[in-house]
Amino acid sequence: MEKTINILGLAGSLRKGSYNRSLLRAAPELVPNGASIEIFDLEGIPPFSQDFENQPPEKVKEFKAKIRAADAILISTPEYNYSIPGVLKNAIDCASRPYGDNAWEGKPVAIMGASPGMFGTARAQYHLRQTFVFLNMHPLNRPEVMVPYANEKIDANGKVTDPKTREKIQELLQSFVIWTRRLKEG
Numbered sequence: 519m520e521k522t523i524n525i526l527g528l529a530g531s532l533r534k535g536s537y538n539r540s541l542l543r544a545a546p547e548l549v550p551n552g553a554s555i556e557i558f559d560l561e562g563i564p565p566f567s568q569d570f571e572n573q574p575p576e577k578v579k580e581f582k583a584k585i586r587a588a589d590a591i592l593i594s595t596p597e598y599n600y601s602i603p604g605v606l607k608n609a610i611d612c613a614s615r616p617y618g619d620n621a622w623e624g625k626p627v628a629i630m631g632a633s634p635g636m637f638g639t640a641r642a643q644y645h646l647r648q649t650f651v652f653l654n655m656h657p658l659n660r661p662e663v664m665v666p667y668a669n670e671k672i673d674a675n676g677k678v679t680d681p682k683t684r685e686k687i688q689e690l691l692q693s694f695v696i697w698t699r700r701l702k703e704g
């Protein structure tokens with residue numbers, strides 16, 4: 519029997535009613551057999567300072583251990599000012615340091631994102647892909663899950679109600695598990 523693929527899910531928003539956290543919460547219901555998703559909350563990761571990178575706070579140590587223990591990383595992110603929200607970029611930076619101790623090294627990664635606007639986080643997602651180059655992560659190229667007009671697709675309880683959006687997340691997860699297995703088999 520194939521080993522279970524453990525995916526660590528991260529939302530790039532701390533907002534209580536976050537559409538992006540809603541996308542992530544839908545993922546465990548849509549993940550294929552043979553894979554599981556654990557969500558890690560970025561709340562509490564302090565602003566990064568290189569002065570303290572050799573003595574990281576407990577939350578950052580815990581975060582890096584979770585990343586290392588995961589087979590793959592799933593990020594659901596908003597777009598802020600055409601780019602990656604500071605909360606997510608800060609978390610990425612924290613786990614990438616100190617030099618030589620990059621927890622992201624070699625990890626398969628997939629992205630999705632939701633916005634009430636019409637571009638569904640496209641610009642943030644391409645900026646995020648750029649950071650994966652230096653982190654030496656392995657992003658899944660397709661399908662791209664960019665959810666525009668998210669307020670019409672996610673209800674007041676945070677449930678993703680739009681069938682097409684659920685289908686897209688399901689497709690992403692299926693491709694992502696295949697991608698992760700392929701990379702692990704090397």
Ligand SMILES: Cc1cc2nc3c(=O)[nH]c(=O)nc-3n(C[C@H](O)[C@H](O)[C@H](O)COP(=O)(O)O)c2cc1C
Pocket residue numbers: 531532533535536537538539595596597598599600601632633634635636637638639
């Ligand atoms: C600082 C800031 C900048 C934003 N910039 C963009 C943007 O560039 N593109 C966009 O589609 N939405 C933008 N928005 C709107 C967000 O898409 C919206 O607040 C969304 O709900 C955030 O994701 P969340 O629901 O997961 O918190 C911005 C919101 C904030 C607070």
